[in-house]
Amino acid sequence: MTGLEKMKSQILDEAKATADSKIQEAENQAKEILDTATQEAAKAADGISQKSAAEIANYKERVASSIDLKKRTEILKAKQEVIAEVLEKAYETVCAMDTESYFALLEKMLDKYALAQEGEIYFSAADRERMPDGFAAKIEAAAKARGGSLKFGEEDKKVTDGFILVYGGVEENCTIRAMFDAKKDELSDCVYQLLFLIIIPI
Secondary structure, X not given: OOHHHHHHHHHHHHHHHHHHHHHHHHHHHHHHHHHHHHHHHHHHHHHOOOOOHHHHHHHHHHHHHXXXXXXXXXXXXXXXXXXXXXXXXXXXXXXXXXXXXXXXXXXXXXXXXXXXXXXXXXOOHHHHHHOOOOHHHHHHHHHHHOOOEEEEOOOOOOOOOOEEEEEOOEEEEEOHHHHHHHOHHHHHHHHHHHHHHHHOOO
């Protein structure tokens, strides 16, 4: 199992435990709502005993539908919270990768986003300090392979991780956070399937 696979497995294991807990809590809340509504329905039924059986049945049906909706809402909310926590944990895990793995990821991103133009690339001060020997040459090689060139930008772009590319005054945000945000819906769907359709189907 590779380092990335271990991180993925650990995140999913932790997420499963969190999901179990949150969904159980949501179901408990739904049960409390059901118990309360049942008691209220019984009182209401006593109060409308003079009405037809059809009216009473209709009232009970509406109460049951309302309870079911509240239960589904609580469980959906719990699932959304778990998914958000998993994505944030994944982001933090990527940012905390060892230096070699982290810059290998940035190199792949650069291969994808470099353009056939002259441009600048900006890193955070922390990443520039820990940048491996020879990485600057890899940046230039990646740019050259695309028919362009890149030089290090000196301006403070408030980069926290990853990098920012600038071509002709136009910025391309290639920070890790921007990559996660851009893929949020897709990643959320993947996490949902892994957690709720495979690991703990509801």
